[in-house]
Each structure stands twice: as C-alpha cells, then as structure tokens.
Amino acid sequence: MxxxxxxxxxxSGLLYVMLATNLMLVVAALPFWAFALVGDLRVTWLWAxxxxxxLIPALAGAFAVxxxxxxxxxxSPVRSFWRAWxxxxxxxxxxxxxxxxxxxxxxxxxxVATRWGYGALALPVCTVLAGLAVMVWxxxxxxxxxxxxxxxxxxxxASLYLGVRRGGWSLVSLAVLVVLAVIVWNKPAIGLGLLAAxxxxxxxxxxxxxxxxxxxxxxxxxxxxxVPAGQGA
Numbered sequence: 001m002x003x004x005x006x007x008x009x010x011x012s013g014l015l016y017v018m019l020a021t022n023l024m025l026v027v028a029a030l031p032f033w034a035f036a037l038v039g040d041l042r043v044t045w046l047w048a049x050x051x052x053x054x055l056i057p058a059l060a061g062a063f064a065v066x067x068x069x070x071x072x073x074x075x076s077p078v079r080s081f082w083r084a085w086x087x088x089x090x091x092x093x094x095x096x097x098x099x100x101x102x103x104x105x106x107x108x109x110x111x112v113a114t115r116w117g118y119g120a121l122a123l124p125v126c127t128v129l130a131g132l133a134v135m136v137w138x139x140x141x142x143x144x145x146x147x148x149x150x151x152x153x154x155x156x157x158a159s160l161y162l163g164v165r166r167g168g169w170s171l172v173s174l175a176v177l178v179v180l181a182v183i184v185w186n187k188p189a190i191g192l193g194l195l196a197a198x199x200x201x202x203x204x205x206x207x208x209x210x211x212x213x214x215x216x217x218x219x220x221x222x223x224x225x226x227v228p229a230g231q232g233a
Contacts, residue, residue: 013075020077021065021197028058028085033192049104056096060088060141062197066204067145084145092144095156099137106130134177135163135170142207146215158214166210173206 026033032051035044064084068074106126113122139159140152147155163170180199184191208215 013069017065017069017075017077018197018201021062021081021200022193024065024078024081025058025062025196025200026192028061028081029054033188049107053097053100056093056100057085057088059096059138059200060092060145061085062200063142063145063204064088066201088145091148091152092141095140095144095152096137099133102133103130106133131174132160132164135174136160138173138177138203139163139170139207139210142204143211143214146208146211150214155214159211162210162214169206169210173203176202 029051032048032054035047061081061084065077065080068076068080074080106129110119110122110126113119136156136159139162140156143150143155143159144152176199180191180195183195
C-alpha cells in the first residue's frame with residue numbers, strides 16, 4: 001500500500017502499537033509504578049527496588065511487540081505482549097534477575113563507600129559496571145527472544161562482547177534509558193503514558209543493530225517501516 005493511504009495506515013498502526021505498549025507496560029509492572037504515579041519515588045525508592053524485577057518480563061513483552069510489528073507486520077500488540085510476558089519468565093528471567101541483583105549490590109556498595117568518604121572513588125567504577133549490566137540485560141533480552149535455539153549463556157556472552165565492541169550504539173541506548181528514567185521520576189504520567197514505548201523502541205532498534213550478526217536473516221526489519229533513531233537501515 002503506497003501513497004497517503006499507506007502512510008496513514010503505517011503511522012496510525014505505529015501510534016496504536018506505542019500507546020497499547022505503554023498501557024501494558026504499566027499494567028504488567030503496576031506494583032512498581034503504583035507509588036511513582038501516586039507518591040514520591042524519593043520516599044518509596046525501597047519499594048521500587050524490591051518490585052523492579054517485574055520490569056523484566058514487561059520489557060521482554062515490549063520487545064516482542066516491536067519485533068512482531070516491525071518484522072512480521074503484526075498489529076496485535078496485546079496478544080504479542082502477554083504471550084511473550086508468559087514465556088519470558090523462564091527464558092530471560094534468570095538473566096534479568098542476575099542483572100538486577102548486580103545493580104542492587106553496586107548501589108549498596110556505592111552507598112557504603114559514600115558513608116565512609118570514598119564515594120568519589122567508587123562512583124566511576126559503580127557507574128561503569130551498572131552501565132554494563134543494563135547494556136547486557138537489554139541486549140541479551142533482544143537476543144534471547146530472537147534466538148530461542150541458542151543457549152542463554154552464549155547469548156549473554158555475545159551481548160557483552162558485541163555491546164562493548166559496538167559501544168556507540170550501547171551508549172545511545174543507555175542515554176535514552178537514563179533520560180526516560182529522569183522523565184518518569186519527575187513526570188511519571190508523561191513518561192509512562194507517552195514516552196516509555198518510543199524510548200524502548202529506540203533501545204530495541206539499537207540492540208538489534210548490535211546483535212545483527214547473531215540474528216537470523218528472517219528477523220530483518222521491513223524496509224517500509226519507520227526505523228527508530230540509532231538503528232541501521
């Protein structure tokens with residue numbers, strides 16, 4: 001379908017996918033977002049830390065929606081999201097929990113170092129390790145969903161190696177996630193209602209570019225799709 005009708009169908013389909021994904025991200029991790037929407041995360045940060053693992057299958061569901069839309073031309077985000085949400089607990093749950101545990105340890109170490117007066121020394125190390133953990137988790141999540149035939153450890157190793165080797169793309173994804181986190185922290189309604197899915201779409205596109213050599217040829221994005229900033233053509 002070409003011309004104005006084709007462009008309208010493409011844009012309206014993309015908007016529907018984004019808005020539906022935003023809603024499902026909130027529903028899937030409602031305990032995590034609850035206090036962000038009605039309270040102050042600066043007060044309820046401990047609850048946010050404890051419920052953060054709920055974001056693991058939610059992120060996998062969002063990535064599955066983007067794959068179904070961009071690769072398979074499937075505009076059924078609800079079905080794609082919850083199917084991946086149910087299946088991802090076993091496939092990507094362990095990797096996500098390991099990264100979450102590392103982030104908790106790094107945050108605790110940084111807090112202790114700051115109390116002891118070594119915060120300035122610990123901050124760069126903890127920041128780099130936290131960035132690597134998030135990068136590996138996001139990239140491996142895309143890889144694990146796209147290549148269910150590969151062992152999880154092999155995908156994680158490839159995600160670490162390729163993520164560092166193509167560090168520019170990884171830095172773009174980390175920057176997008178940081179900006180999204182800041183917006184959600186200060187304006188949760190805007191961050192969750194409008195910006196979460198588009199931001200994750202960019203992260204998903206960058207991760208696919210990083211893992212291009214790992215992904216099957218059948219997973220190529222359709223040429224007529226709107227490609228997120230940061231993803232190669």
